[in-house]
């Protein structure tokens with residue numbers, strides 16, 4: 001099986017996701033993470049955009065990564081000069097090729113586009129960089145003209161030739177036809193750049209590979225213009241598990257990479273997102289959990305560990321008895337069938353009311369069934385949080401811990417962050433990490449009840465806990481203390 005190159009465009013097309021702007025430091029972090037996983041080409045940005053963008057592309061190019069570092073450029077001499085000035089290894093030279101783009105956007109002709117392709121490809125090569133000539137709106141371009149652009153680019157010395165489905169209108173059948181034609185005529189590796197407007201980005205990318213494409217343009221978490229680019233993680237796992245094509249990318253770091261990009265871009269990954277979504281390896285339904293406990297492949301098409309993910313069983317109204325028993329065991333509860341059944345009934349009762357059942361809830365139920373209800377070690381006595389436009393958000397907490405009074409303060413990005421930092425400093429002796437924080441407004445309006453869910457990790461164990469109320473700071477502190485009480489009591 002032929003080898004496929006991965007070109008990651010998270011830092012260019014991905015950054016064009018509405019609402020995303022990454023600073024140089026964040027871009028470098030993502031580039032290093034991509035390089036660590038063995039990505040072949042990093043499209044680091046578009047040098048023509050701004051001074052800041054040029055600085056960050058230059059910083060990535062100078063980092064000494066194993067990956068080829070590239071900048072986007074239009075078929076304009078100035079764009080190309082700006083890209084070259086960033087000392088990139090290659091230029092992703094984008095030439096609009098459809099009649100629609102040539103006539104209405106460029107107000108130009110096919111001949112002019114071809115002559116620009118020749119001129120700028122040669123120019124870039126003379127300056128020692130590689131050229132990936134990309135046909136913008138290639139999917140709506142006459143196939144014969146695409147071949148003409150390909151031949152022109154190859155003659156001028158281009159190293160790769162990419163066809164972009166810029167507006168995501170291809171179907172797998174159309175993709176097969178287009179790429180069979182282009183790859184038949186190509187001497188250089190052909191790349192495919194798809195968008196997910198019809199939800200077919202991954203399917204089209206795999207179809208193009210089957211038709212001979214050897215470079216896939218992808219973005220982490222499927223970020224990108226409109227509905228996004230093809231997802232890196234989806235293509236990588238699908239190639240690994242279904243087609244057998246070879247590639248350099250190491251997929252075991254995909255979950256961590258996804259989380260890093262989610263954090264730095266501020267674009268949350270939907271829970272039902274393939275491969276990297278929170279629910280991708282999560283099971284609630286009783287029948288599925290029962291099957292998985294007997295043999296994981298019954299309901300798990302992808303092993304979570306191959307992408308660095310983790311299988312999770314969650315509690316809710318669909319939960320089955322065996323899952324509850326398994327979770328009780330994992331939490332260290334020793335109880336008989338009858339007692340476990342009582343816990344199960346209570347979990348079902350809460351789940352039926354449409355409520356989330358956290359791990360703290362499960363422990364509380366189990367303890368009450370076993371008659372082990374213990375006094376909680378941590379109690380909140382006082383909380384003050386201050387925020388505004390002329391003050392550094394700060395908070396003070398007074399806690400009682402096993403009868404002893406502790407006071408601590410913290411500053412943060414806002415009153416919630418400050419209050420949580422104050423708690424962290426009050427319980428320094430408890431080893432834990434806050435890995436997730438969710439807010440749900442239960443009713444509308446500024447006096448809405450908010451429900452806070454926190455996920456705390458302590459010595460490999462994950463504890464979920466909730467707090468609710470009309471005061472978001474107080475509800476957050478409650479959620480933290482519920483989780484921390486659980487950690488302290490069970491350690």
Ligand code: MN
Pocket residue numbers: 013164166193195225
């Ligand atoms: Mn694009």
